[in-house]
Amino acid sequence: MSREIFEISKLFFELTVLGGSNTDLERLLQRLFGMLGDFPSLAIEPHGAILLFNPRRKLVQVAQHGMDEAGSGGWAWDALHTRGNTEETVPFLLPRHCALAGDVPDYATNCRFLILPLHSESGHLGYACLASSSESVLSPRNLNFFTDLGRALSVLVGRAQLDAIIKVREWELEEARTDAIHRLGSASEYRDNETGWHVMRMTNYALAIARQMNLPEAQRDLLFVTAPMHDVGKIGIPDAVLLKQGLLDEDEMKTMRSHAEIGETILSGHDQLITTAREIAAAHHEYWDGKGYPRGLAGEQIPLLARICAVADVFDALTSRRPYKDPWPLDEALAYICKQSGSQFDPSVVEAFCAVQDEVRRVRELYRDDIIDPKQVLSLPSPTGKNETWVRWDDTFSVGIDIIDEHHRYLFDIVNELHGVVANRRGGREVARLLKALDLYALVHFRAEERMMEHYGFAGLSKQQKQHQAFHDRMREFHEELHANPLTAQHDVLDFARSWLVGHIRDEDTQLRVLAGRPT
Numbered sequence: 001m002s003r004e005i006f007e008i009s010k011l012f013f014e015l016t017v018l019g020g021s022n023t024d025l026e027r028l029l030q031r032l033f034g035m036l037g038d039f040p041s042l043a044i045e046p047h048g049a050i051l052l053f054n055p056r057r058k059l060v061q062v063a064q065h066g067m068d069e070a071g072s073g074g075w076a077w078d079a080l081h082t083r084g085n086t087e088e089t090v091p092f093l094l095p096r097h098c099a100l101a102g103d104v105p106d107y108a109t110n111c112r113f114l115i116l117p118l119h120s121e122s123g124h125l126g127y128a129c130l131a132s133s134s135e136s137v138l139s140p141r142n143l144n145f146f147t148d149l150g151r152a153l154s155v156l157v158g159r160a161q162l163d164a165i166i167k168v169r170e171w172e173l174e175e176a177r178t179d180a181i182h183r184l185g186s187a188s189e190y191r192d193n194e195t196g197w198h199v200m201r202m203t204n205y206a207l208a209i210a211r212q213m214n215l216p217e218a219q220r221d222l223l224f225v226t227a228p229m230h231d232v233g234k235i236g237i238p239d240a241v242l243l244k245q246g247l248l249d250e251d252e253m254k255t256m257r258s259h260a261e262i263g264e265t266i267l268s269g270h271d272q273l274i275t276t277a278r279e280i281a282a283a284h285h286e287y288w289d290g291k292g293y294p295r296g297l298a299g300e301q302i303p304l305l306a307r308i309c310a311v312a313d314v315f316d317a318l319t320s321r322r323p324y325k326d327p328w329p330l331d332e333a334l335a336y337i338c339k340q341s342g343s344q345f346d347p348s349v350v351e352a353f354c355a356v357q358d359e360v361r362r363v364r365e366l367y368r369d370d371i372i373d374p375k376q377v378l379s380l381p382s383p384t385g386k387n388e389t390w391v392r393w394d395d396t397f398s399v400g401i402d403i404i405d406e407h408h409r410y411l412f413d414i415v416n417e418l419h420g421v422v423a424n425r426r427g428g429r430e431v432a433r434l435l436k437a438l439d440l441y442a443l444v445h446f447r448a449e450e451r452m453m454e455h456y457g458f459a460g461l462s463k464q465q466k467q468h469q470a471f472h473d474r475m476r477e478f479h480e481e482l483h484a485n486p487l488t489a490q491h492d493v494l495d496f497a498r499s500w501l502v503g504h505i506r507d508e509d510t511q512l513r514v515l516a517g518r519p520t
Contacts, residue, residue, distance in 0.1 A: 025157065025160055028160075033047075042145070053125065080094075091115060115129055116150035164485075168482045175433075198316055199228045229263070245324055246324055284306045287344045319364065366407065366410055407445040422490045422494055439475040478493045
């Protein structure tokens, strides 16, 4: 008996050490079941899960061991849901017949579930659910042990929850600063561009180039934040010059070119983010051969990210409509970029740009300025998503409008990436980032879709607008839930995103086929 008491004390000590060094709940469960297996008298099988209450008091499975991956929509712990938000603190056994709802996996046919209530100072957190042999009973001695275990797990789960909240809020503080910078860049763009999508296209072209050049992830992230600031100096250019319908004369051109130096002045500061934004704003009109402005820098004197932005900016300017010109065809714009390799542009950047033309063409359609033509046929290659198996695109999702289908595929990509983040336990910070990306691109998509519906007199516009607004409202709720409990919010948002996207496309967006002259 003394030996067993010693081993149990050691178990609690190891759990405490593990929880202090790592807040991965699935790793915690893995180690827990490994330790419990050393005590046959406890009759615990190597299967279990942690279920936590979300802000709406619904139980969500946030971690599992030896069970199928699932959130609140998979394993339905009906017996626990029906108990409600009780303040029970004593472990209990679920009757075997109500342990699971739906199909019962093979490993669950001969077991019951031992439930350990989890609590913190703020209230009832949820439950740890441990598989037990079907004939097990809770002896007074085992009941005391599992009561103590429940208390220990409560501390560790509470610590994991707090750690996740802190990481989300750290990200939000960083993102607030990034947003302020992006808004400043957008403010300059809106003065001479009706939609502001130039910033998004140019930034995504630049990112595609950077990936092709194998730039480190940290440098690519910095590029994503700072590229939109390339023309911030246009804030200081008079409307008479910036918005002139025709070609600029010599004096006007000199005034326009001063936007690079104005941007450099605006972006004063010494941290890496502001320094990089300043370099891009000041140098994205410098030429590889030294004949650019404002300083006549040449070759590698020009910061690399500015050289990348130069190609992305010029290509989008050439292929976009302006008050003084029609858009160039893509092939002509690409030919111009290639011709300027070694003179205006860094040859290595041009080479990378030419290698990612499929992605460039897709970005142009995802962030297009003009109203969508429902009958336009796209010839883009099929994108190869990294996580296609969770929400897989197939022909049943097609609404008969190529550009809308491309928008939907991109939304699928974001949802699949979000699933990968949750499945690989990369944390609430990454979930928050992708939740924002999903919300922002949904805004782009909804805006383009609604402009098309209005232009072509689609009868279901009002209904679509209400559903689009409801989606954004729910996204805002998820952002708030990330503050309260990122561990549950990430599973909740996955369930919602998949069900909403699949349902909305098949139930509502397929009605848009009428605009393309196809049967609904």
